[in-house]
Amino acid sequence: MNLHNAMPSNSAATITLEQWLKAATATLAQSLAWQPVSGDAVSARREASSVLLAAIGKTHAWLLTWPDACLSTDELARADAWLARRAAGEPLAYLRGEQEFWSLSLQVAPGILVPRADTECLVEQALLRIASAGAVRVLDLGTGSGAIALAIAHERRQAQVFAADRSALAVAVAQTNAARLSLALSCRESDWFSAFAGDRFDVIVSNPPYIAEDDPHLAALKFEPIQALAAADFGLADLREIIMQAPKHLSMNGYLLLEHGHDQAAAVRELLQQAGFVDVCSTRDFGGNERVTGGRWTGVSDDDA
Ligand SMILES: C[S@@+](CC[C@H](N)C(=O)[O-])C[C@H]1O[C@@H](n2cnc3c(N)ncnc32)[C@H](O)[C@@H]1O
Structure with a gap:
């Protein structure tokens, strides 16, 4: 230049x-x-x-x-x-070392996905299902910078908020952000639910990798970690894995809420219904795309017996 x-x-x-x-x-x-x-x-x-x-x-x-x-x-x-x-x-966020999300200033670094404004839609849907009072247990899977978990912790001070990521760097950054914001967050390194055996939550949220591995848009995202963005099976592999495992970790009438790609809502609804979730519905983001889909778990899983 x-x-x-x-x-x-x-x-x-x-x-x-x-x-x-x-x-x-x-x-x-x-x-x-x-x-x-x-x-x-x-x-x-x-x-x-x-x-x-x-x-x-x-x-x-x-x-x-x-x-x-x-x-x-x-x-x-x-x-x-x-x-x-x-x-x-x-991304400008990597130059600045921070990104605003839900009006919270979050530290970000190369290796951590820069939180997107559209993900605030997932936070809104979670807050609608978390009472302002009461020790509701919330889990954010694939927390990255901690964006979703910390926004929920900020709005629901009595909730017990847990977060997990397979990346040790993400866990460290999420914990740093929690400390900087003086918010209570229990964060673990975990391959989806692996570090939560026997634990149940009232609300589970996740913005997992969901871009198809051959999607040409990935080229424009080359500075962000591919393992935070892309998933096998047309981008559905991680969404499916979380949906399959979630029943073992949800309380009776607990909610699973998932962010996904603009053209994946029907597939995610179908996966949730097949897994036995009820009240399955999708919500549109600020751009009008179906972006978040969730459902309620009414039963207990076979493993409870
Ligand atoms: C799309 S990013 C979302 C980050 C953050 N929640 C946000 O919304 O900005 C997906 C995150 O999932 C994590 N991840 C990918 N595979 C995972 C797995 N098997 N178990 C746990 N976390 C995983 C990635 O490290 C990444 O931080």
């Missing part, structure tokens, strides 16, 4: 925020890795602003007020380095 062609060549310290933004916007508009649909100057400018403000630790209001302020040498070096990483497609 030749960012400084459009900038004064005499000294880094004479580059203003506005000059840097103009060049950075052009760089991002041409970057296929950042944005498959190139040439969208408005979103490229917005993204360039986000990179700049994160790199120099200022607000949008500050940028609007001081567009002619000059970048220091250190600020320029950081802004350029972060722009190059963003132009290559790395």
